[in-house]
Amino acid sequence: MPEHRHEDRVARASASPGAVTRLAASWRRSMVKHGLDPARAPQIEALTARELAQRREKLDGFLTVARPQLDQLFQLVCPTGCNVLLTDATGIVLEQRVNDGDAATFREWGLWTGTDWSEGAEGTNGIGTCLAEGRQVTIHREEHFYARNTGLSCMDAPIWGPDGRLVGALDVSSARSDHTERWNALIAAQVAQSARQIEAAFFRASFPGARIVTAQTDGIEALVAVDRDDLAIGANRAARRAFGLEREGALRPRPASDLFGREDEVTGFERAERAAVIRALARAEGNVSAAARALGVGRATLYRRMQRLGISEKTGRLSRP
Incomplete structure (x- = not known):
């Protein structure tokens, strides 16, 4: 006989320890782990x-x-x-x-x-x-x-x-x-x-005065805070995953170059950032202002990043509007 009451459906779906859907697993946690009654x-x-x-x-x-x-x-x-x-x-x-x-x-x-x-x-x-x-x-x-x-x-x-x-x-x-x-x-x-x-x-806001380096990883913005001594002193969850850093808690300071690559060799995080900038410029058909808006930064900031990453203004016939 089919259940017509919500609580009956929840109880039945939660009965098996091997609940196959995330929803059923959550229902089971609610009943078994927390001892709740849906009714x-x-x-x-x-x-x-x-x-x-x-x-x-x-x-x-x-x-x-x-x-x-x-x-x-x-x-x-x-x-x-x-x-x-x-x-x-x-x-x-x-x-x-x-x-x-x-x-x-x-x-x-x-x-x-x-x-x-x-x-x-x-x-x-x-x-x-x-x-x-x-x-x-x-x-x-x-x-x-x-x-x-x-x-x-x-x-x-x-x-x-x-x-x-x-x-x-x-x-x-x-x-x-x-x-x-x-x-x-x-x-x-x-x-x-x-x-x-x-x-x-x-x-x-948690790293006032630090330089924040950004890149896209799996569609999520990875952020690393770098201090005036060029030490990486903070990383958000996406950056921690991308670089295999401490999963949580305070970050052990390390030279930013160890993460981003040496100045004469663009690698790691810097390579990802460079690719993200170039993609944004390509989608904007070389319009620096439009690319900056897409990346959520100011035009002057984007120009500084381009200079640091070795991206020429001639790349993709960039325009200044």
Whole structure:
């Protein structure tokens, strides 16, 4: 006899230790690891104002650089009745952007500042599953663990700190029944982009005075901070992976030339950066200003990089407009 209740479907899919899908694996974690019952969701409770202030104080530097990006993301999604949330690494909501007309709806759902949306508290959900698996996720309606949350669609991306550890999750949630999975995919792409922008801004703010060297690796911006003594003193998660550096924690300072290659031999990271610049110039048909915009840097910065990387202005018949 087929299950018609959400909780029955979740229980059945979670029964096997060898759950074959990521969703089923998350449901199983919720039941077995956290001891949750999909039919019996606990009442959502929020931190006190003092507790929330203490959480925010610990991440003050991060929140300072993240807030402008939250504002920009909210301006993009607010016409659709979405709720923008930023959490810490434990799933506690620290920041929120929501229209006044939608506030009561999301407060009723419990998607509010100070609430805990970890998997341990709410089972499979956008925020908690994103943090548990360290990857971008979309949890659409019936994919949630608790039956009470099946009216929500949640698009999330993790945010990694300059030490390679998770800082939190960026979430856009919708309670509208007319939001399709295709529409959610568009929002999810914007969430991922905003999360990467927050990461980059936080990384740069964490190394004031350092030269930040950038390159693309697997479509993700790798960042390395180099001090005035030409020592690499910081690297984001993508750069740590690309160079086989410490996975997380403080970076052991080492000569930047050991990573980027010697001045008379362009190798490693510098080669990747050179290729990224040349690709941008090619796509812009030699227009330096357009290439700079595509790379997210100023025109003067791009000219300096071209000079350092040995890229001639004559390469590809570059233009100056």
